[in-house]
Amino acid sequence: MPGTPFGSADPAQLAVIVEPAGQVVTYGELEARSNQAAHLFRDRGLTAGSCVAILADNRAEYFELVWGAQRAGLYYVGINTHLTDDEAAYILRDSGAQLVVASDALAPLADALLADPALAPHGRLMIGTAHDGWESYEQQRSLRPHTPIPDESEGDFLLYSSGTTGRPKGIRRPLSGLPLGSHPDVPGRWLRELLEFAPGDVYLSPAPLYHAAPLAWTMGVHRSGGTVVVLERFDAERALAAIATHHVTHSQWVPTMFVRMLKLPAEMRARYDLSSLRHAVHAAAPCPVDVKRAMIDWWGPIFFEFYSSTEGVGATTITSQEWLRKPGSVGKPILGRPYITDDEGNELPDGEVGTVWFADSGEFSYHGDPGKTAAARDARGGASVGDTGFLDEDGYLFLTDRRTHLIISGGVNIYPREIEDVLLMHPSVADVGVVGLPDPEMGERVTAAVQLQDPEAAGPDLAAELISFARAKLAGFKVPRDIRFPEELPRTPTGKLRKHELKQQLMNS
Template sequence: MKQGFWRLAQADPDWVAAIDPDGTEHRAGELLARANRLVHGLRALGLEPGDGFCGLVPNGADGLVLYLAALQAGWYYTPVNWHLTGPEIAYIVADSEAKAFFVHPRFRREGARGAEAVEPHRRFLLGDDKGDDKGDGFRMAYELTAGRPDTAPEGRTAGATMHYTSGTTGKPKGVRRPLNGLDPDDNAELMTFLLQMFGITPGRPNAHLVTSPSYHTAVTQFGGTALHMGHTLVYMDKWDAEEMLRLCERHRITNSHMVPTHFKRLLALPERTRTAYDLSSVRWMIHAAAPCPVPVKRAMLDWWGDCVYEYYAATEGGGTIATPEDWKAHLGTVGKAWPISELLIVDDAGEPVPPGASGTIYMKMTGAGFEYKGDPGKTAANRLKDFFTVGDIGYLDEDGFLYLRDRKADMIISGGANIYPAEIENELMVHPKVADVAVFGIPDEEWGEQIKAVVEPAPGAEPGPELAAELLASLEGRLARMKWPKSIDFIAEMPREPNGKLLKRKLRDPYWEGRDRVI
């Protein structure tokens, strides 16, 4: 069966292709017409193949239409993180050289500040607010599409998304890949390789639950690919453990994309809540973004069965995959290389290390070259021949399975010894009184760095010295004392992005103000 949203929508316009967080259903024919009108409108605005535009939009059909328009007109679409401030948004709009900027009314305030980076006639507000009386310079998006034909535009050519990295060590950079000039549907069919690696099947009845913000690369890629395979996209506005279970039952979800933090929250639900929902439709629950503690993953497999798949990749490319069977045979692995990928583990001199030895992880993916837009220095610095790295540390076993140790930038050097925070975090995370945890190095006059843990207590757990002592005691016999935190602080809520990525710099940086730290 031929795949690709545009073909599928023409063949079955009544297919419910997307369901908004408020339950509004959007049929494929409607989305197709909206995307076509947008292409015609943006072409009239002067956009040509190779140009790009940005969207500051929540999860739902509005952002999906922007994505579908770009991917059939040869444009780059950059979804912007809606948690950013106006100046941060303006930086991305300007750096991406956006020729149009679309803002949802929910984000109008910071969006208006960010819109200053683009010409006034290229700023568009989504929705039906015809008054537009707040004087912030937006045109209404319907003005761009009103009267435009809903027929397919001529000269269709494949576009792409250009996501911005999180900027954990400086300003974010756009990961830009060359456009391939293919027919959009043929390109979409090639994209389905991603989900096919997990054994996911095309067509209906299949439904993909979008659990995290669509401005994240993996969320866009997995959701977009599921759509191109004919799956219905069911959007969550904000992740909630029980709400996820409810949606899985309500919409007969077959596949989704999660992070280990989601697993921890699900497992913390009362047993009566966990067993109240029918999850029998779920066949592929895919996770990534951070190392998953072995007990947490094992508990999910015990609960959900052999449908929990894992992978390792980055905005820049990938990657590895671990089936449930792989993981059980190689506890803690993130899998083996994709058929189109290769892995390389090297020491600080760039020389390959033997199996079992830790080093910097480099990857390459066939036909997936990229550059950091406007930063050839960063592009070159992260390359080793035709491999790239995002700075993670890990090792390969004798069978070629990859294990993550930590981010190189997060490694603690105490008394000359390399200590990996992720190992300590994984041990603390399994404690029932821990909802979330971060471990990092802080200055120590004698040892260079000492180990600090910051813990978000589980509901009902009382933070304080007694809990700190209990957590440390739980490490006895499981972790060498040299790896024990020297101190534990408590926090009401861990600073994580909605995709689960921990913003550790927000916790660590105050301790290093005025000091030099090599990262």
């Protein structure tokens, strides 16, 4: 389809399949509906550089919305559907979103985060049955033409990544203002050039579309003329069934999904024909060596691992064949040049652990936080997100910690500070430190070390009370799964918590 972001895709070809809902969208329908969405955004006063927020579950309409925003030159922010009201409202305010589109399945959260009438001044649209105070998205879309808006230009997503302050930070890349087709589309290029993705191939995305990789890679599939199969939510057997039913050729996962599929009964795993699958991509969290070996034994050497960040400061990749020679590595650079420094900024030799930086990295900024933006750059002009690791003699990167203090549970980034701030408000708590301890399924589990005002109060009843206290104020994936009661936390004379020491103490206890 010349003049569209979808290249030469046949209008009758399937662009989106949603399982198990059964929603199906052709390229012709996606082209028409994304054009209608772009007209709708323009009619509501959104011009190039404006922002629209999407609060929706995995459903077909997600794609027409992001493509409508992409072709209208907008920033679009996908809001994590598992956030609390306050957390979601913060992102809505901070992003400056002028219009919100929400799905009716999330109406309670949508109503709560838009309680302030000043938010979303250009409109509130609801997919499905519109509640009071919301307009019907489908009705408004139907009133718009199917043809492109006259001033199309490439937009971009505005994604949020938590910062050490505990508040998420929007990662904003400059818009080019250039016409459709000029987007760098890194995932799409990787698919085509490294993973032999061809028009008509089928890509399975089992993760939420509000995360960076699922959204970027599925849009890359559309730019490459393939079919995207999306799971409404991850289920281990359903994922295998989707591969078999739709003859999936490419897919993307996080290690927790591997663990859950490996735990299926052997007879269930053998029930599904996975022979169509040529490449399985994984990222987002370190994959335990034993888990990856088991997956290679099951699916064959078809795994493609990449290490990157939402900020896009650099990237490495590694094939199964390379990984079997370098188990635990995240590969060699494909974007930027990695180097390792000590705390004083001196570049370290091979094999020594330090902060991972990338030279020749892309431009980005943390929305509303110039200090954090500046801190992500060094005197060489390189950029870092704070991960630590080392390079071996062959130039392969190994990570020793995803980020200082960062917890990655089920492929989701969790920063302890926000959890600590909540628990400190409980009257029984004198001090608290939150770390991630190894977990065979989730990668890491959120563990809180709580120093009590009254040590005699320690016990399972208080632990349950603290977990309930946290659950009332935090998204479910941030709530500690494990509460420990040490007599004292290891702090420096200046009050800084020695987290690595705390983590070691908890692992040994």
